[in-house]
Amino acid sequence: MIDLPAGVGAPNLPLQADDEPLPLAADMTPATTVCPGQESLFTMRRNWSPVLARLRSRPPGELPLTGTATALVEDFAELRRDQQASGLRKNIRTLTILGYWLGVENAFHERDVHDLAQLDTHLAAKPVCQFLRARGLLVEDPELHRDRNLAWIETALHALPQPVADEIRTWVDVLRGQGPRENEPRSWEGIRRYLTTLQPTLTAWTAASMTTLREVTSDHLHNTLKDLAGTARRQLATALRSLFRALKRKRMIFRDLARHLAVGDLTSIPRPVPSDLLAGLLDHAATPFARLTIALAAVHAVPAADLDLARGTLELHRGLLRHTLYLEELTHRLAADWLAYRHQRWPASVNPHLLVSQKTALDPDHPAVHRVTLGQVVPPNGPTLDRLRQDRILDEATATGDPLKLMRLFGITEQTAMRYVGTAYPERTAKLPR
Structure with a gap:
């Protein structure tokens, strides 16, 4: 039998489920x-x-x-x-x-x-x-x-006129670690989120006969952001700052007009989680997976890390850096329970990640657990894992007031540690009147 092609001259066209099937003889044999x-x-x-x-x-x-x-x-x-x-x-x-x-x-x-x-x-x-x-x-x-996010990015770039498309492509290359300064490459998914935020602005600028981003003025940036507030404004301003910073580093623009663009209150830290929401979180967790995930966030302020159970340590990846955390008795016991359950449930799993799920344990591609799956371990009306992590750091900042200790304990950067200390003790970082 000779199978019929999906379409002459277009072998990669997607097939549709509602296409009318071609007749096939009932007595035809494979x-x-x-x-x-x-x-x-x-x-x-x-x-x-x-x-x-x-x-x-x-x-x-x-x-x-x-x-x-x-x-x-x-x-x-x-x-x-x-x-x-x-x-x-x-x-x-x-x-x-x-x-x-x-x-x-x-x-x-x-x-x-x-x-x-x-x-x-x-x-x-x-x-x-x-x-x-x-x-x-x-x-x-x-x-x-091909990465689906990469395919989306290429389609979006193709829709932009030249040379704006070339300038955006240069920005994408910088985000992927190909810039003049060494930095950890961003994922295609993260770059797609940035470009999704910028796309309406770029479309409006090019529709107004803008042929290059060198033509962008402070008025353009101000008019783009003036009617936005909250998360929408913060996301767009952050993307614009990233874009023009990259173009300046690659010497494709003369001035970085977005350098001092206000992006909103990025220094605020969420308030402490109420004690009644924290009480009983571990007791209500139904699985070893949920209990360990909650402990990692609430005790060590990390979503996941590489575990060495024999040494009782977690190795945390912070960009290109590595940070070692030492487990206390509770987390060590929960980690041992989880590893025993994981081995019993999926003995053939070779996924290198500490946390695995029904979907990822036996997947030969060894993916990490999706953040949605991680978020489901806490009650619907309870604090998120992010809030648990931030509450833990803020609690330590309140107890010690020492940014160096926060950096050693949680593997966070100097700027992040100072923001938490400033939130716990605002009088220490208040500006003196001139």
Whole structure:
């Protein structure tokens, strides 16, 4: 059988789930069951719609597989046995359809897996691709491995006129650590948030016939920010300061007019968490994961770190620096409980992160736990992990008033330590009248 292409001349167009499937003969037999091991004659992109329309009503167990394909599916099921039932069924069905229609004698194309899964919410692509890749049965598609945030940034830059697009691209390069000064590269996700904030402003400026950011004046900046307040103003002002600072360092503008742009009250520290909200947080935490996460935030003011249980230390990453924290008895016991639970729950997990979840424990890409998952360990009406962390530092600042101790204890910067001390003892940092 020769599969029909998704579109002539456009092999990378996305397939839509509501596309009308092409007719497929009811007695048609998959090519691999007729000629096992037959390699592809053409590399045109498959249209899985007619195949899926034919197989949708048939459960995976009814699809006849070869012995090799059956063994592959069983290996996958055994490897993912700790996965939730709904997710496992999606993965098993996807691999079964691929094995039935394409056979397992040749490697699968990654694009095929994603195109198939895109047409049905009851199918999944990523775990299947990870499994096939580990066994050398996947032909990877480079386009599928481009960071989605990077792809969004490139699309946004393409929409800007020259040379503004070149100036923004220079700023992005600086944020990625390619500037004249050494600094830790920002993530594509963080850069996308910056550019999302700037996009309406850039669009308005270019629509007003601005051809380069060298034409920006103080009036432009003032008019952009004058009607904003709160978080919206702070985010835009921060992004503008970052943009013009980078362009000045690269000598693409003469003056950094945004250098002294007021971004709002960045020095304020949240008030202490009321004691009634702190009481019983650990007692109400239902899992070892939740108890350790709360202890890390409320006792050591960190969301996560590298653990050395034998030495009783946490190694905290602060940009390019490393800071060692020493565990007290409570956190040491909670960490031991969590590691014992993790080993019992996911014995095959090799994720190097201390904290893992159902989704990340067995993921071959070893991702960190998402911040949303971390935030769910506290009660809905309780303090967030960020507030717990800030409350802990503020409590220590109130007790000692020593910024050097805060820096040694929590691994924070000099500026951050001084802000906490200034909040705890405002009279020490008040400006004297002239």
